[in-house]
Amino acid sequence: MTTTKYKINELFQTIQGEGAFTGQPSIFIRLQGCPVGCSWCDTKHTWEIDPNLIIPSNDMLTKKQESEHWSHLTADEMANIFSQQGYKAKHIVITGGEPCMVDLTPLCDTFERLGYSCQIETSGTFEILTTERCWVTVSPKINMKGGYAILESAMQRANEIKHPVATEQHVDDLKKLLLDHNVKHTPIYLQPISQKQRATELAIQTCIDNNWRLSVQVHKYIGIE
Numbered sequence: 001m002t003t004t005k006y007k008i009n010e011l012f013q014t015i016q017g018e019g020a021f022t023g024q025p026s027i028f029i030r031l032q033g034c035p036v037g038c039s040w041c042d043t044k045h046t047w048e049i050d051p052n053l054i055i056p057s058n059d060m061l062t063k064k065q066e067s068e069h070w071s072h073l074t075a076d077e078m079a080n081i082f083s084q085q086g087y088k089a090k091h092i093v094i095t096g097g098e099p100c101m102v103d104l105t106p107l108c109d110t111f112e113r114l115g116y117s118c119q120i121e122t123s124g125t126f127e128i129l130t131t132e133r134c135w136v137t138v139s140p141k142i143n144m145k146g147g148y149a150i151l152e153s154a155m156q157r158a159n160e161i162k163h164p165v166a167t168e169q170h171v172d173d174l175k176k177l178l179l180d181h182n183v184k185h186t187p188i189y190l191q192p193i194s195q196k197q198r199a200t201e202l203a204i205q206t207c208i209d210n211n212w213r214l215s216v217q218v219h220k221y222i223g224i225e
């Protein structure tokens with residue numbers, strides 16, 4: 001049992017729509033707070049941590065629309081919510097916001113002891129503190145306005161690298177990053193930004209040219225969370 005409390009924006013069960021685990025029934029834990037500031041971010045409602053927008057843990061269950069409200073929850077409280085809700089998925093995706101602003105070890109450790117597998121979605125701009133078994137998806141944010149650098153330790157810990165792309169510059173940035181950090185064997189996914197047609201065409205061609213993989217945010221095409 002751990003008493004660590006996490007700032008939670010959303011808890012929901014769905015199908016993982018991105019990267020290596022695409023198609024996997026998953027419970028999402030979305031943390032509040034991110035300072036990185038990607039202009040095309042699809043979860044801007046998680047950026048600010050406004051103490052005036054804190055809500056009771058019970059209200060998490062009835063929160064159906066995206067909002068900036070958040071709740072303070074321990075891993076055990078989350079596990080109780082999942083069983084109350086009758087969630088069946090055995091894979092947990094911890095995302096945000098930027099989840100690695102805090103130590104995720106107690107959270108992942110609790111869920112792994114309960115028989116779940118865990119995955120983190122992170123920008124690689126903060127030290128990744130988690131269990132050894134946890135799957136880490138690093139989605140490096142290069143030259144973002146926040147000026148956050150991608151950590152060498154994050155590049156080495158990544159089980160997969162999932163890079164959002166819309167322009168040739170994004171592809172060039174990724175190639176330089178992989179060279180700078182001597183990344184050779186980690187699976188690389190390109191994810192078209194905001195389902196734009198040109199971004200998708202660029203991602204397809206670049207994947208073919210480099211033997212990388214395509215990640216198309218399946219959930220957005222089939223209209224699930």
Ligand SMILES: C[S@@+](CC[C@H](N)C(=O)[O-])C[C@H]1O[C@@H](n2cnc3c(N)ncnc32)[C@H](O)[C@@H]1O
Nearest residue numbers: 040041042043096097098121122123139193194
């Ligand atoms: C919202 S972020 C949260 C986790 C973490 N802050 C990160 O950036 O990895 C989750 C994933 O969505 C991707 N993403 C965010 N906005 C997107 C967009 N408009 N189009 C494609 N991917 C996007 C991110 O790159 C990341 O892989």
Ligand SMILES: Nc1nc2[nH]cc(C(=O)O)c2c(=O)[nH]1
Nearest residue numbers: 015016017018095121219225
């Ligand atoms: N279905 C689904 N898959 C996802 N994979 C990564 C997501 C995220 O927002 O981090 C996400 C999400 O929001 N929904």
Ligand code: SF4
Nearest residue numbers: 034036037038041123
């Ligand atoms: S790092 Fe992630 S959550 Fe933060 S702004 Fe970028 S995409 Fe959004």
Ligand SMILES: [Mg+2]
Nearest residue numbers: 042043095225
């Ligand atoms: Mg999302």
